Amino acid sequence: MYQNVVEYLNPTELYTFTLSYASICDGPILTTYTVVKNALFNGNKNIKTRMERIYAQVIANTIFIPKPIRLLSLLTMKHCECCNMQPINFVTDYGLALCLPCKKKNTSRIEMKATKVLRSKIEMNDIIQNQKVNLVPHHCVKEQPNLGYYSRSLLVYYVLNEPFFDENNNRLGPIITHKQLSEMLNLPSYEAVEKYIEDNTPDQSQARRMFIQAMTLLREKIFDINEKKALERSVKVKRFRFKKYLNTTQAIAFLLERVPEHLRFKLDYNIQFSFYRQNDRARRAKMDEIRMLANAAESPAAAVQAILNQGPPDGVVSIWIRCNKTAGIIKPLLSCPTKYNDETKKSHRANLLELARMICKHYKAPCENEFPATW
Numbered sequence: 001m002y003q004n005v006v007e008y009l010n011p012t013e014l015y016t017f018t019l020s021y022a023s024i025c026d027g028p029i030l031t032t033y034t035v036v037k038n039a040l041f042n043g044n045k046n047i048k049t050r051m052e053r054i055y056a057q058v059i060a061n062t063i064f065i066p067k068p069i070r071l072l073s074l075l076t077m078k079h080c081e082c083c084n085m086q087p088i089n090f091v092t093d094y095g096l097a098l099c100l101p102c103k104k105k106n107t108s109r110i111e112m113k114a115t116k117v118l119r120s121k122i123e124m125n126d127i128i129q130n131q132k133v134n135l136v137p138h139h140c141v142k143e144q145p146n147l148g149y150y151s152r153s154l155l156v157y158y159v160l161n162e163p164f165f166d167e168n169n170n171r172l173g174p175i176i177t178h179k180q181l182s183e184m185l186n187l188p189s190y191e192a193v194e195k196y197i198e199d200n201t202p203d204q205s206q207a208r209r210m211f212i213q214a215m216t217l218l219r220e221k222i223f224d225i226n227e228k229k230a231l232e233r234s235v236k237v238k239r240f241r242f243k244k245y246l247n248t249t250q251a252i253a254f255l256l257e258r259v260p261e262h263l264r265f266k267l268d269y270n271i272q273f274s275f276y277r278q279n280d281r282a283r284r285a286k287m288d289e290i291r292m293l294a295n296a297a298e299s300p301a302a303a304v305q306a307i308l309n310q311g312p313p314d315g316v317v318s319i320w321i322r323c324n325k326t327a328g329i330i331k332p333l334l335s336c337p338t339k340y341n342d343e344t345k346k347s348h349r350a351n352l353l354e355l356a357r358m359i360c361k362h363y364k365a366p367c368e369n370e371f372p373a374t375w
């Protein structure tokens with residue numbers, strides 16, 4: 001039953017649901033796979049970004065792999081988990097949800113030293129260079145700034161000061177903290193440092209493997225689904241645009257019948273096609289292709305349909321009234337044709353008649369409520 005429900009909940013709902021459900025029947029009901037799937041399929045952009053950030057840290061093996069429920073809470077957390085006050089919108093590099101002030105307060109800067117200033121028995125450089133100390137560099141500084149490009153770069157790290165615990169006293173967040181680094185600095189030999197690292201590295205290969213498996217499997221799936229969705233959306237948009245074109249031409253035909261014959265040329269129009277493409281050359285080639293399509297079609301409507309179907313997804317067909325004055329008068333019709341050409345609604349017909357009247361009035365032609373079809 002649980003698995004069926006999960007499909008329809010977004011991550012926030014899933015979190016509250018799991019909390020209340022777990023109180024009814026205890027035991028692990030949530031798996032990493034479920035959480036990852038739910039986040040990628042039902043989560044919004046923000047949640048997906050958080051997921052990717054956490055995943056990057058899991059791959060780098062710099063954090064304690066979050067348990068499913070912790071992962072879910074991390075994805076949906078709205079406030080800083082340190083001060084519980086500030087709203088947050090991303091997960092930090094420490095696998096924690098911290099606001100900027102708390103992040104600044106709780107981290108220290110470690111700069112790699114240049115070789116000439118390495119003096120003591122054990123230096124921070126030695127510890128960081130150990131493969132099992134996975135620290136992610138934050139940025140670089142130049143050893144000799146006045147040399148510019150030719151200067152050697154020194155890496156700068158930011159490390160959380162104190163280990164982070166959850167309410168059950170389990171470690172969360174980064175594996176290496178500043179406290180441990182300074183403890184290692186005071187050890188008598190490098191062998192002791194290596195032993196210290198060995199003793200303090202958690203065994204989480206199983207959890208890590210499961211996380212990576214879930215992520216690699218689902219990310220591919222979600223990509224396919226998104227692609228399909230985008231295609232469906234573009235087909236829908238094209239259909240809508242074609243309908244809009246038909247409505248406008250019908251409305252103009254309606255207007256033509258109600259305008260004196262000597263004014264009808266004022267409603268002559270061109271069909272224009274436009275789309276956005278950065279590359280000028282590709283744009284010109286596409287334009288030529290579209291022009292050929294339009295020429296090959298047997299009717300204007302068929303041409304528009306062909307252009308929309310085979311043009312780029314962001315292509316727009318617009319109707320361009322040649323006479324500026326008339327275009328100004330019937331602008332509301334051109335911008336929202338569906339409103340003006342719905343036969344079932346009387347007010348739209350009235351609107352169209354009003355437009356016809358306005359055109360006549362503008363060109364000082366006699367007008368009545370309804371002109372006969374033949375003037």
Ligand SMILES: [Zn+2]
Pocket residue numbers: 080081082083084085086098099100101102103
């Ligand atoms: Zn905070």
